[in-house]
Amino acid sequence: MQNDTIAAIATPPGVGGIGVVRVSGTDAFSLVAPLLRRPGKPQEVPPIPPSHMLIYRHIIDPTTQDVLDEVLVAFMHAPHSYTAEDVVEIQGHGGPLILKRILRSVLAQGARMANPGEFTLRAFLNGRMDLAQAEAVMDLIGAQTEAGQRLAMQQLRGRLSEQVQAARQATLGVIARIEASIDFPEDDVPTPQPEELRPLIALAQQQVDLLLAGSEQGRLYRQGLRTAIIGRPNVGKSSLLNALLRTERAIVTPVAGTTRDTVEEIANLRGIPLHLIDTAGITPTTDPVEQIGVERSRAAAESADVVLLVYDGSEPLTEQDRKVSSELQAMGFGEYITLDASANDAYQHRRPVVVVVNKADRPLRLEVAEIGAAWPQATFVKTSTLTGEGLATLEEAIADLVLAGKVLSNESVLVTNVRHQEALRQAAEHLQASVISLEQGLPLDFVSIDLRAAYDALGEVTGETASEDLLDKIFSEFCIGK
Ligand SMILES: Nc1nc2c(ncn2[C@@H]2O[C@H](COP(=O)(O)OP(=O)(O)OP(=O)(O)O)[C@@H](O)[C@H]2O)c(=O)[nH]1
Ligand SMILES: [Mg+2]
Structure with a gap:
């Protein structure tokens, strides 16, 4: 039903300074008004105040006449409200119980509990905003x-x-x-x-293409970039996570197999939320805990937009390094994937790999040429989490991959939504x-x-x-x- 009156707590659950109960619909005013009293005048129902004015009142439970809370109330006349209907917002103290009791009183008056998004749905249906604006x-x-x-x-x-x-x-x-x-x-x-x-x-084509051209980038600003840090044990993956986050988030020790579960944190990379996932080093193992960890590492790589493939530059390549590398290739990293049959360049998408040659503070013993042959498309960055060398370059490299040199201005309009x-x-x-x-x-x-x-x-x-x-x-x- 479109015109019944709905109500809900509009502030998040938990304790806060204030909390808001929102009521919208044809009967919003007549349902809420009888619940309000001027302090010291418990018998008298005061008149409805002018639109968009914040008024101090007591709110009562209609069955017991108990005063529930001191509130500030705003009555907003249609169509000048969020939903374009008559809306009442009741600001009470921000305790979960008090807000529930206020809501219960409004429902007892005949309002219906709002569904998720129903206030915004009404704003859309009443022409206050279109669907893209509602989203x-x-x-x-x-x-x-x-x-x-x-x-x-x-x-x-x-x-x-x-x-x-x-x-x-x-x-x-x-x-x-x-x-x-x-x-x-x-x-x-x-x-x-x-x-x-x-x-x-x-x-018309030009206008659509222009919107599509920025949409991959736009999607990243909204959803973020899943970036998995992958490599064999002990190459410095957790150290890299900590360095990029600039906090000691993950445990780092000289012991191979320190990280057993994936650790996920968000860093801000030039406005893109970078979901960094530190993983357990991929290695054959019989330890059941480690096995689960390694499986999670593989799953993290599978679901990633970008992989940081980390090597220890101070050691020669190991069999394990080679295996990790070929597993990633089997997952389709490093290649262009065409998303659309009628594709032009704008629709091409790549799951890129950045090769990180870590521990650059020590003499290089890694066969970089061999890795280069395996990953001809990949960007290479030399880092040391000890000295900080290469970390800024690494951030630049990730940003360049996804932004391709495009910077976002204050006025940019980008399609950010997959739909x-x-x-x-x-x-x-x-x-x-x-x-x-x-x-x-x-x-x-x-x-x-x-x-x-x-x-x-x-x-x-x-x-x-x-x-x-x-x-x-x-x-x-x-x-x-x-
Ligand atoms: N010299 C040097 N040592 C480093 C560097 N980065 C990490 N290390 C050391 O390498 C060891 C392993 O580092 P971690 O970050 O725990 O390595 P990891 O890849 O997360 O290891 P697992 O969780 O076991 O897979 C630690 O002793 C670190 O201090 C670096 O850039 N230079
Ligand atoms: Mg680790």
Whole structure:
């Protein structure tokens, strides 16, 4: 039901200075108002205050008339509220029990407990924001770096939606041109010629391609980069994790097999959340604990976006080093993976390896040439976690791999969401198909069908053509009270 009145605790669970109960819907005002009293006047229900004004009140339990808390309450008249409905926000003291009792009182008045994301869903359904903006609310809350936050804010302000809408309008323009001639042939609307349509489609293609071009990078700012530190025991993986984090997070000892479980921490690499995973050294072992650890190392490598393959530069290559290396190759590291059949460069994705030759403070005894032959695409960095040599270079190398020299400006608008990326890819495919239909001299109806499909795919980003299932899925990932 769209118009019933919903309520939830909008602040996170736990203890805080204040906590907020949010109520939204047609009856929000009439349900909450009877619960409020002026201090010292327990009998009298005061009138509803003007919109957007913070008022000091006591709140009561409607069954016992007990005063539950001192609160600050704001009544916000539709449509000037988060949901574009009548909204009441009740700020109480931030204890879990007190907030639950306030919520329970509001529910006793006839409000319904809100579902996850339901406030934002209503904001979307009431036209306060489009789907991409609603998703940006979540991204803003979940942002792990300032860069991620800036991108989410641009999306929330509607900058991404504007660019998607521009591509959509460009597509619609071509559709309109074609359909006018199909629908009104007698009104001598001339049949458009391919030469006339092609540049119009190209314009829409350009806009979609531009958005797609930055989307791999954008995704990283939002999701972060899973970076596994892999190598045989004792080469300095944990030391490297600590050095990159600038804390003594993982245990380091001269004993091979120190790390037995994966250790995961987030570092900030030029605005990209770098999920660093230190792993147990990969080695054959009969110790059951070590075996599990080694399996976890392999799983960490499997799921990583980038692997830092660490060697001890002060020792010759061992059989174990060679085995680790070939395992990674079997996992497809170091090669280009094409994600899309109709791919151009923008859709190519590589799972890169950075070869780290550690312990550079000691004389080099490692056969670097052999490693170079095994990893022709890889970047090599010499480091010493003891002296700090090469660590900045290593950070640069990782950043260069993923950013490819692109820097994020305050005004950058990037597609950060995989769902948006997928919809844009489909739009690009349909646009390409329309060009092919046109070139093959197929009837214009065919061209128009492809263009419609592109138009709909773009509408999925902003939500105009999103199905109910998709909306359910997206909003159910929100937290309660949002
Ligand atoms: N000289 C020198 N020693 C280092 C360097 N990095 C690490 N070490 C030493 O190498 C030993 C092993 O370091 P760790 O970081 O525990 O190695 P690891 O790869 O995590 O080892 P496992 O967890 O056993 O797989 C320790 O004694 C470190 O002090 C370095 O750059 N130079
Ligand atoms: Mg270790």
